[in-house]
Amino acid sequence: MDTINQNIKTSNPTITLSIKREDLLHPFVSGNKFRKLKYNILEAKELNHHLLVTFGGAFSNHIAAVAFACHEAGIESVGIIRGDELEGKILENPTLQFAQNCGMKFEFVSRDVYQNKASDDFAYQLEKKYGRHYLLPEGGTNELAIKGCEEILTNQDAEFDYICCSVGTGGTISGIINRVNENQKILGFPALKGDFLKDEIRKFANNNNWELITDYHFGGYAKVTNELVNFINRFYEDTKIPLDPVYTGKMVYGVLDLISKNYFPNGSKILMIHTGGLQGISGMNHLLEKKKMNKIIFDV
CATH class of the missing domain: 3.40.50.1100 (Rossmann fold)
Structure with missing residues (x-):
């Protein structure tokens, strides 16, 4: 539209x-999330990535938008979610429930661990756990988003x-x-x-x-x-x-x-x-x- x-x-x-x-x-992917994801999803497909990993909080617009956009593009998605207390409470959370219905898998981490999400060690652990993937920062802001x-x-x-x-x-x-x-x-x-x-x-x-x-x-x-x-x-x-x-x-x-x-x-x-x-x-x-x-x- x-x-x-x-x-x-x-x-x-x-x-x-x-x-x-x-x-x-x-x-489902409205406003600035549509704009930010447009070229990132195209890039992920261009590079033949089958998995996208990103980050967000309990009611993150970014998490919901990524989940739907990846589902639409035929790319698997993983959301690293801030707050390990949220695990087991997905049905109480409309954002996470929507993302899960779109096929997104979750990894819930503590707030202390989440603070280090941009570190090289965190990236290494993601690579070790998920293999080759397209990594999108929290909020989706990068050169392609701009x-x-x-x-x-x-x-x-x-x-x-x-x-x-x-x-x-x-x-x-x-x-x-x-x-x-x-x-x-x-x-x-x-x-x-x-x-x-x-x-x-x-x-x-x-x-x-x-x-x-x-x-x-x-x-x-x-x-x-x-x-x-x-x-x-x-x-x-x-x-x-x-x-x-x-x-x-x-x-x-x-x-x-x-x-x-x-x-x-x-x-x-x-x-x-x-x-x-x-x-x-x-x-x-x-x-x-x-x-x-x-x-x-x-x-x-």
């Missing part, structure tokens, strides 16, 4: 705000002054940075605490017309509040556009808040990138229910 740019009303009538519906790209994310923007998007997107591992925003014109400014809204992502982005990004807005993480990665959930629900009621609470929901909240605070000059044209991630809403609602917090209305 093609993406569309959908207009959003704001508190400032002089500002044009649109959201690019990358979530509509594919029913190439795919450079295709998010089209020539028609050159009219926008600001391009806004959520930031996880830095791959999506790097591709966007490489694609924009000199007169456009890119604003990234990290879903994690801290400023460390700048160095990751500089590894792949060719331009300097970007900055990170670090005030809208709502406590850190996968952390949500009733304020954020209520915002996502109101936004869905007003626009019929679902937002995930980990990434895009925080970014949209941030952009609208900045507009209300006159951060953007009058007459600005702003494009927000919807990076998908809606599959994680079911799992998040399960956690919210346990915490006796408000739940997200839209559920996939």
Whole structure:
């Protein structure tokens, strides 16, 4: 399915705000995951790899997307999952259940072990256990992922002054940075605490017309509040556009808040990138229910 740019009303009538519906790209491999996996799956097939190994957490959009994409491409997949306590709880986890139904095998490791996933020793152990395989990092960010994310923007998007997107591992925003014109400014809204992502982005990004807005993480990665959930629900009621609470929901909240605070000059044209991630809403609602917090209305 093609993406569309959908207009959003704001508190400032002089500002044009649109959201690019990358979530509509594919029913199961949506948004930036579709972009990141496109050339990696092609490369794996080109190199005649029959197994892809990757990493992710309990409700990882990346794990779900890789599982389906590999199934569709006829490639076996293994997910190294953060949290050995999750073993035996697959049926309680909609993301892992979906990935398993797509044929993905799991290896559950402790958080301490998981922290060393990028080490040479970890790679050696994977090679020893699984033999020849295509290794994809957590979040899917590598040179081929950047190439795919450079295709998010089209020539028609050159009219926008600001391009806004959520930031996880830095791959999506790097591709966007490489694609924009000199007169456009890119604003990234990290879903994690801290400023460390700048160095990751500089590894792949060719331009300097970007900055990170670090005030809208709502406590850190996968952390949500009733304020954020209520915002996502109101936004869905007003626009019929679902937002995930980990990434895009925080970014949209941030952009609208900045507009209300006159951060953007009058007459600005702003494009927000919807990076998908809606599959994680079911799992998040399960956690919210346990915490006796408000739940997200839209559920996939």
